[in-house]
Amino acid sequence: MEREELNVVENQSATPETEAIVLPPIVEAPIVEPAPKKKHMGLSAKSKLANTFIYIVLVLMTIVWLFPFVCIIIESFRVESTAQVGYLFPKEWGFDNYITLFRDTDFPTWLLNTFVMGLATAVFQTIIVLCMSYTLSRMRFKGRKFLMNFMLILGMFPGFLTMILLYKVLADLGITEERAPIGLVLVYVASSGMGYYISKGFFDTIPTSLDEAARVDGATRFQVFYKVILPLSKPIVIYTVLMAFMAPFGDFVLARFIARAADPGQNVAVGMWSWLEKTMINSHYTLFCTGGVVVAIPVTVLFLCLQKYYVEGVTGGAVKG
Amino acid sequence: MVLYIHYLLKNKQGERGYVPLRVTMVQLDVLEFLRLNKFEKLLYKIKLWFCSIPNAILNFFKKIWAALVRFGLFIANQCVDIGRTFKNGNWAVKLSFLIMGVGNFAYGQILRGSLFLLFEIVFILYMVFVGAHWLSMFDNLGDKSLQTIWVEETDPWGDVTLVEKTIAGDDSFKILLYGLLSILFILAFIYTWRLQIKQCRICMEITASGKKVKSGKDDLKSILDDQFHKTLLALPVTGIALFTVLPIIFMILVGFTNFDAKHDGYSNLFTWVGMENFNEMLNFGDSGMGLAFGEVLAWTLIWAVFATFTNYFLGMFVAIMINKKGIKIKKFWRTVLVLTIAIPQFVSLIYVRHMFDYNGLINNIIVALGGTRFKFWDHTTWARALVIVINIWIGIPYIMLMATGILMNIPQDLYESAKIDGANVWQQYTRITLPYMMFVLGPHLLTSFVGNLNNFNVIYLLSAGNPPKMNSNGSGVVIAGGATVGDTDILITWLFNMALGSETNYKMASVVGVCIFAVVAVLSLIVYNVMPSTRNEEDFR
Structure with missing residues (x-):
């Protein structure tokens, strides 16, 4: 590693003016190729060696990173066995698992549940998070610091403990088991105000002079929010929507606790989790992989498309300067 | 060279955020500090850090006391005011x-x-x-x-x-x-x-x-x-x-x-x-709650340190590698890594866990290469190492994405002025690139450390806490608080088994929960108080 690092550095400043370091601010283009790229004529032999070395590392990493995913995809085409077998390549390839998945299991219900939950969470959570972060970022009022510290402290409590109470309350309201998706969305959305940090970081970077100008022109605070700041906040809105939408796809702890054993109320994670129990795993292992592929494809595509906004979201507050 | 950091921090963070050199003002003045060699500097900084811990703790209690006093005064004032309002x-x-x-x-x-x-x-x-x-x-x-x-x-x-x-x-x-x-x-x-x-x-x-x-x-x-x-x-x-x-x-x-x-x-x-449950918590006898808590806490801290720092440094190096000039198809490399963020963890982690099963894929590869099957999840050291390594697989991409953004954002004039002053490449790297990244990613280091203390998903989906801890006389597994205690169990997974496992021992789970809160709160307070103040929210205004 150390040698690696050294080489990288040497290369970096060999011709700094063509280096990728200075680029348009992260807001516009977080991941772009180095902008004006001249052809470097005299790459030294040492540097070439370093590059080769890096390529080897990167290729190795790619293999390690992709291997499990490729395996999952291959497993999903296995026909001859539904259990975990010791070899990778199926003796017989086919779409049997996909057909079984959509015809003979509750998977379509789970997928629909999760999708609807994702949409609902995305809408409401975005509203809540934006309200919270905007207020904490742009407005100065009594109790603001207290509120922020209070939420910081709240976040240190292990959340699992609250599930017991939440379940009882939701059960009293009649939104558990079959109707678990409603209860789950309620829980996700209600406590989402605590996750304001990242979008607050974003709002912090929008100059307050904009607000002041608008205020001088007679805009109310609501108008400042709605007409000035919100149109500028596209990246963070997309980031929040993306994160909120993806959350129900991965949640199995709370979802399992609220939905219990009621199949129609489960999300994909909980439903597929039940396939891995000792009695089920031998007949459902390849189905699990198939389900994994089906869930992963839309989420991954969505994520990769909106990756730019994700990067802006996570780095936005930290990088601007 | 220190001047560059100085310049950098001052420019970026304003006077208030200008901290890393603060330590030098405590006992050595800047010149004395500069005369030290690199190793001594590091040692000096570490020494200072540890010296400041008691103070930080003391300050913490002082603050709590002050807050209590303030609260009491507030209530008294309110009462007086109510009385006066009624009278007038x-x-x-x-x-x-x-x-x-x-x-x-x-x-x-x-x-x-x-x-x-x-x-x-x-x-x-x-x-x-x-x-x-x-x-x-x-x-x-x-x-x-x-x-x-x-x-x-x-x-x-x-x-x-x-x-x-x-x-x-x-x-x-x-x-x-x-x-x-x-x-x-x-x-x-x-x-x-x-x-x-x-x-x-x-x-x-x-x-x-x-x-x-x-x-x-x-x-x-x-x-x-x-x-x-x-x-x-x-x-x-x-x-x-x-x-x-x-x-x-x-x-x-x-x-x-x-x-x-x-x-x-x-x-x-x-x-x-x-206070009965809290007394039970202080039982440090064999398979008592106190002992089990201590053991789990120790592994939790080790886990959090490893998980945080491996990801942090490896992620930065990967970012530097991918962003190196002359490396082609940067977007492809990034996309490959980012897949682990995009694909839901319960799919990827569970699959990886099964790959390391006794009759899983990895064991079959080992057999094919002439080895013997190995129960990865049944050996304490192996299970622990695997959890940390697989966490790297999951965690690097996050840091890589952030570091990429930061690398692209380092002001070019820093490098130029460094070059004019005759700084070589290595110096530019250690004096500009690294400090800048450290500085910007510093806050993230803290939050991800706290996050790893409670990183339920990785542990639960991979090892589920296995292998179980054995009694000191080897007669059976340790059961504390109504749940078995595993060697890879961190506090949060243990708590989960306690509260939602077969025993549903809510009372002890609640006590453990309060203890987890105390641990996390104390650690974050120390870190926030001792570490240089990280980001000032008024900076951008």
Whole structure:
């Protein structure tokens, strides 16, 4: 590693003016190729060696990173066995698992549940998070610091403990088991105000002079929010929507606790989790992989498309300067 | 070279955020510090860091004490103010001590007055018809449990049979919950009552000085203007209060009861037991809670340190590698790595866990290469190492993405001025690139450390805490708090098994939860106090 690092550095400043370091601010283009790229004529032999070395590392990493995913995809085409077998390549390839998945299991219900939950969470959570972060970022009022510290402290409590109470309350309201998706969305959305940090970081970077100008022109605070700041906040809105939408796809702890054993109320994670129990795993292992592929494809595509906004979201507050 | 850092930090963070050199001002002056070689500098910094810990802890307790004193003074002030208002107030103010909103009506604030009045009516009705019932049982959480009795019943044909019947008794869980709600409601009422008295007094003063008080129309207007922050915060804060704060208070209270599988609250009521559970926590005997907690805590800390730092440094190096000039298809490399973020963890992690099973893929590869099968998840060291390594697989991409953004954002003029001053590449790297990245990613290091302390997903989906810890005499597995304790269990997974496993030992889970909170809070406080202040939110304004 150390040698690696050294080489990288040497290369970096060999011709700094063509280096990728200075680029348009992260807001516009977080991941772009180095902008004006001249052809470097005299790459030294040492540097070439370093590059080769890096390529080897990167290729190795790619293999390690992709291997499990490729395996999952291959497993999903296995026909001859539904259990975990010791070899990778199926003796017989086919779409049997996909057909079984959509015809003979509750998977379509789970997928629909999760999708609807994702949409609902995305809408409401975005509203809540934006309200919270905007207020904490742009407005100065009594109790603001207290509120922020209070939420910081709240976040240190292990959340699992609250599930017991939440379940009882939701059960009293009649939104558990079959109707678990409603209860789950309620829980996700209600406590989402605590996750304001990242979008607050974003709002912090929008100059307050904009607000002041608008205020001088007679805009109310609501108008400042709605007409000035919100149109500028596209990246963070997309980031929040993306994160909120993806959350129900991965949640199995709370979802399992609220939905219990009621199949129609489960999300994909909980439903597929039940396939891995000792009695089920031998007949459902390849189905699990198939389900994994089906869930992963839309989420991954969505994520990769909106990756730019994700990067802006996570780095936005930290990088601007 | 230090000048560059100086320049960098000063430029980026302003005077207040300019910290890393702060340490040098404590005992050595800058010149003395610069004379030290690299190793000595590092040593000096570490020494200073440790020296500042006692101070930080002391400061923490001082702060708590100061806060308590301030709170006491605040309450006293309020009481004095209420008394003075009553003494100086006119009839309307005096009457509003009893009937809320009267003062507002008297000064023409119909909207506010009616809201206050409505609140009082709702409060009294609730207390009389609901709250009193629950509050009366709050002291022992109910005394009648579910009863089974045999009743003689006559069926339509006149035969008498004995029928088993259950009579529902009290429900400790509900008593605790609604009792707590009632108490919170009372507190809210006291706050509102105090608020409206203050408002009455202000109205009185305003009228006395000849000005007009705010009308209902003004109030409505201010919802979208002066008071817009309250409008925006109303919904989120209500949600947090109901779905986070209330449950947390409830669960802390459970720690003072004997709520577990044996005392489920309706067939067998639970009740207050005082500090009993906390005493149990301090049992450091063999397979006592205290010992188990200590062992799990130790691994949790090791795990968090490794998980955080491996990801942090490897992620940065990967980012540097990918961003190196001359490396092609950068986007491809990034996309490959980012897949682990995009694909839900319960799919990827569970699959990876099965790859390392006894008859999993990896073992078959080992066999094919001429080795013997190995139970990865049954060996403490292997399981622990695997969890950390697989966490790298999951965690690097996050850091890589952030570091990429930062690398692209380092101001070019820094490098140029460094070059003019004759800095070589290595120096530029260690004096500009690294400090900059460290500086910007520093806050993230802290949050991800705390996050890893409670990183449930990775542990639970991979090893699920296995292998179980053995007794000191090797006779069986350690069971503490009603859950087996595993070698890779971190506090949060242990807690999960305790509360939601077969034993549902809520009372001890609650105590452990409070302890986890204490650990996390103390660690973050130390870190925030000792580490250079990270990001100043006013910087960008």
